[in-house]
Amino acid sequence: MRITMVGTGYVGLVTGTCLANTGNDVTCLDVDKAKIDKLNNGISPIYEPGLDELIQRNAAAGRLTFTTDKVSAYQSAEIVFICVGTPSDEKGHADLKYVLAASADIGKAIESAPGDSGGNSDERRAKIVVVKSTVPVGTNEKVRAQIQAQTSKTFFMASNPEFLKEGAAINDFNKPDRVVIGANDKGTGDRMRDLYEPFVRQGNPIFIMDIPSAEMVKYAANAMLATKISFINEIANLCESYGADVDEVRRGMCSDKRIGNQFLYPGLGYGGSCFPKDVLACISMGELSDTPATLLEAVHAVNQHQRNAFMAKIDKHFGDAAGLSGKKIAVWGIAFKPGTDDVREAPSITLMEHLLERGAAVVAYDPVAEETCKEYLADKVAYAKDAAAALEGVDALVVCTDWDEFKFPDFDHAKAAMKSPVIFDGRNLYRPEMMREMGFTYHSVGRHPVVPEAVQQSG
């Protein structure tokens, strides 16, 4: 099929490339010329494992092209996927300005298309406009109205929320647990099913449902995952207050098959470009419909608290608000999770801003997220060439992302390199007992702190 992806971000680029890889003719459209120029030079503007090679292979085969030319991209496509961002606005509502701008462009292009290449009254050939962006219930209707305001030609609408995870996006799209399609007519549902059949050959389901339900599935899934994270963080905080160890509690709790052990790891709270904004969007859907999302309000509040509580631990270690002034702190991991260069809503950014505000110097290291971090913090922090180099002469190390390379570092080198052997571990990567044996002061989440005796006495 001839497909146009609108927005070549983490979703549009990955899904477009994977759709090209199954033989479709895919055009990736973006308003960001710099991104398109990079892609036309064979360079991916985002870090996603395996993506560069897949882009190059499909581009070379002529199935994957990149453009800023809206009119030809929209007119040539049988299926247009809207994959633009839907960030929170200042009130926490999903901001639909990019979705609606793209919709207006699509309507204009359909209207100006010669003959059948725009709209087509033949249901089997008319254009399908698919909303893949995560959007509040009712958005597909707004998109339809926006397109219809520009054209009287026939087109069909579908909702197709995306469930890929950054860092594992290609595998997630190629082997989805399920595909969700919202369609209000059988023909559109069938054509979307045909497109996705190659991805579910092992029998995973394609669910075809009404459009509002499909829109809601994505929010429900992300809200559930965010709830699990806030739940275990709240338990971790109770563990800390009462001298229990959340690792032990997790083990004991998660062996119950009804609970399971996925997404129940305590830490710095959720970040990234999806959970924070999607939880807020659910809360605002509740406000707008007078159906308060009370649980999700608490999920959000716990998440905010989690970062603050961790920063308070660092403050407390250094004595008082002024204690961090003049100190040098290493930060391992900037990306909001391993496997990506995405730093949107990353706890590390909040934390580094906090350290800078307190007058500390920060030296950060991340295997892939240095460039994206600079978009937020520019050169306010120093960037180390590797994890070991970040530790030279620092007063403490803060671990923000659980990249594999941080899981078993050379602790002897770390101790020798650091001015004082102090670790704040926001991901519970290390065993407190081992930290004690190695002479570190060690603070993690929901577990007993390790404070060597000499420090306890002097403090």
Ligand SMILES: NC(=O)c1ccc[n+]([C@@H]2O[C@H](COP(=O)([O-])OP(=O)(O)OC[C@H]3O[C@@H](n4cnc5c(N)ncnc54)[C@H](O)[C@@H]3O)[C@@H](O)[C@H]2O)c1
């Ligand atoms: N990132 C994820 O892991 C993920 C997973 C599932 C769903 N989603 C959802 O998918 C959507 C996109 O997320 P993302 O992370 O890929 O966003 P992104 O910010 O990485 O990419 C969006 C792209 O859209 C482009 N764009 C904006 N307006 C445009 C227009 N009018 N025409 C053409 N291009 C335009 C931007 O330049 C940008 O390149 C969001 O709704 C998000 O919630 C994201």
